[in-house]
Amino acid sequence: MRLLADMADPTTDPLSEGNVLVFATGPIVGSGLPIGSRYDVVTRSPLTSTTTSANSGGGVRRCDEAGGYDAVVITGRPEEPVYLFMDGGYAEIRGASDLWGQTTNETTSAIQRENDDPKISVACIGPAGERLCRMASVMNENSRAAGRGGVGAVMGSKNLKAVAADRDRVLRLKEEIVSKIRENAISGGGLPRFGTAVLINVINKNHILPTRNFQSAHFPRAERVSGEEMAGTILVGKMGCEVCIIGCGREIELAGKRMEGPEYETIWAFGPDCGIDDLAVIAQANVRCNELGLDTISTGATIACTMELSEKGYIDETIRFGDAEAMHDLVRRIGYREGIGDDLTEGSLRFARKHGHPEASMSVKRQELPDYDPRGLQGHGLAYATSVRGGDHVYGHMIAPEVLGSPEKLDPYTSEGKAAWTKTLQDLTAVIDSSGSCLFTSFPLGADDYAAMIAAVTGFDINTAGLLRIGERIWNLQKVFNIRAGCTKADDSLPPRLLEEPLREGAPAGRVWERQPLLDEYYRVRGWDGEGRPTAAKLRELGLGELPPHLAGVPAR
């Protein structure tokens, strides 16, 4: 009503161009409350000459859901009949000369056929509205009527045959997405059945499961801490984030008590990396970390580093690999900063450096590396080295092509072509994270799927290239931030052990991580200079030419 009052002079002939026709939903529509499905057609009535607000139930409310529209206001009058088509924030006025004269049912069917979707919501007029009958209605979903006050005649006077909303763009996508997730071997099989720990045996078999602080890449008793082992012993249930249909989370029972089960990374950090082969011990360390609010990867890996320092005699304390009690005690000490924990809480690099052996810290940019040995994974090593947030397996996630064959299988031992792959996966994972999506959906889904979903939800015109560009923007902005924060090319590297000490066992035996060719190529494909600095031209290309004052001066020429 406010829109009508603001836009229309009440003395204007209701059937003239000056009248305004408002389709409006309300705040309850789309709220999930089972009472909100109505919309109003508000205008000056040609029957009563007063304001009118014909109310109807049904699908045009989807204008709101699909496009984020609260109201659609129709003014003016085109020469020829038209209809308004709305699809996820996108609105188009289309010719409707062929629809003129048709009944409301015929019109609805024709628009649904034309757009190849029988679920498109159509509000339209029939011959009565076209002929400006003062008792013409607007019909939606064939049989629901915004009936009174002659609102159909006002629509007819504007040569507007229909307002159609594609209400199923998100819903259609949902069906497709659900079936892709369910049919994929990882998201529909391994992850729901065995949780993220389904990877333990796979990674160990490939001799890339870091063991005893990366002193080896194979843990002989890995099976005892695998997802399969968990499923056959302590597992009592599955957990998923809200709305998730994968459900990779685990619920376990220990000593009669139900608790969350450990993830793959956590199992590795408190298991193989610390020389522990007891799932119950690992699960207890996990629960304790959660209670204290500690990152399980950095905590476990820092303890593993401490164990190596101890075994090599670089520190006074005696903390051996495989010592469950010592490990549990260190978790507590780190969380409360007690004794040695006060130093350990600074992270493995600061601790190891303090004791003269920084090389014992298996970290990148001071953050502890996760559980894939890059000596057997050239691309994944590059993702580790160049991650803008330090040692991290999620950004980039080259494990997918190099081990799991998703989206295609790459030779993990070669550095060739890995820079471009790493860049693409870094940009993709950055935009997936930013979208609020779960990264595990990237096994069944491709960049085109994410682009389609984000386009459907936001109404933005985003294709696959546009999606990756968003990721690249995120990545470059982080890189600029990091350079200003003090990062240099030297930080884009891995611990010396991974560059200098070849693996000794299995298929990747004899290999180290090949920094030089990978990094040079990576900077090149990123469009950065030889020192790894984004160029001003690159940033301008990405629409990041205007940086806040505290970031100015960072880009290379």
Place this chain on the structure above:
Amino acid sequence: MRLLADMADPTTDPLSEGNVLVFATGPIVGSGLPIGSRYDVVTRSPLTSTTTSANSGGGVRRCDEAGGYDAVVITGRPEEPVYLFMDGGYAEIRGASDLWGQTTNETTSAIQRENDDPKISVACIGPAGERLCRMASVMNENSRAAGRGGVGAVMGSKNLKAVAADRDRVLRLKEEIVSKIRENAISGGGLPRFGTAVLINVINKNHILPTRNFQSAHFPRAERVSGEEMAGTILVGKMGCEVCIIGCGREIELAGKRMEGPEYETIWAFGPDCGIDDLAVIAQANVRCNELGLDTISTGATIACTMELSEKGYIDETIRFGDAEAMHDLVRRIGYREGIGDDLTEGSLRFARKHGHPEASMSVKRQELPDYDPRGLQGHGLAYATSVRGGDHVYGHMIAPEVLGSPEKLDPYTSEGKAAWTKTLQDLTAVIDSSGSCLFTSFPLGADDYAAMIAAVTGFDINTAGLLRIGERIWNLQKVFNIRAGCTKADDSLPPRLLEEPLREGAPAGRVWERQPLLDEYYRVRGWDGEGRPTAAKLRELGLGELPPHLAGVPAR
């Protein structure tokens, strides 16, 4: 990341006040797609000194759903520990000194207990974050971790123990609303069982069912066109608007073909008002109106008026009450403006006036009245006469208290106290329509329920008085529009028959509609002048003091 880059200098110590902590969801979250349940904690990492973005799944995404927040940015540092509580657009910083030192599980439980809701989503830090451990995580839903980069330490450095979101304000309301709708005799019984036509027998029994163009208020064969009759004969299914749990719509089968069944108003208009007692004939007229896009009330009532004019010899055409074929023919002619239909399409008043008998049009402000005889319903008559959109039974809907006893039973024959009731119901129905809610939910629900729902969905601080004030604003804005459009006090009336010819049968026999006392009292309770014009003071009180130029000068002094 953009928020961090814009707000934080990368050279600032990550654990100092200058660092910025961002909790952000993404566009996929809350979209209905089964992959969107993640959020990021973005900040400068105290572990890596780079940017970091710890990602986690679960409930904090509800910040988005409950409050419409895409991101929450934390800056500064209070003297004492605090936590952030968000509830449907409302955010409050609360003391958390008693939570300091507790584990993440203890903290989560304590906040849920304190707010009396075990489903509140809590993201918090444990002792590790409080102690600025560089590997401290942020935990949410007890066991989900935004684990890496020491984001928990940044939270601790800001003395922020938790971010809690009441995710169930709308959901909790939903459960309550659903059970109220299901348990109510009308919304949970009569309407789903018999559709809106459940009213035919009720209204006829009360001798207020207008028959043969309001020449009588009782239709002897009403049972044959009742909702009960439909349910026992042609009914094959029920239909509801999307999200609706009432389902008052009907699906019927006629001659082997499925189609939408007629509503109560439609049955009346093509049935009793035209002297027709055949549901199939009525249903066909309904379908034809829908196809042509014609309002069934105005079309049926205009035909009834034509029948009276014909029987009294005021027009040349012979169109008798009860003549099904003539009725169907007129529907088509009106829709296509053929022959007499070209005049009828102007509505009953213009047609009757053209033939010298405007009194035969049973309309208010030129719009045909619906199916309740106001001579036996003083309050409903007032709602008819004063409706800002002409003859209309929905705005005001005094049938509810005067016949159905909702929310309480009023004597339908007295005018006393009806003005205040009518004003309240007009304001209430206006705001219910505006909210997108179905009016039938007002049988089980009260103004307080709508206020609670709109508050929950919008995050606005709206109580019952505030809700009715919105309705009153809508009403007054329409009234101002109408006055400028030419309406005067004379338009706030009913057709002469209802003022002058007493009913002859049943309980309301001998009564007419009592305009004078009702209208004077109504203008008074509305705060309008004696001519029914909103005063400038009233409009200012309603926040409508500033009107668009084309509405200026309307208010009374």
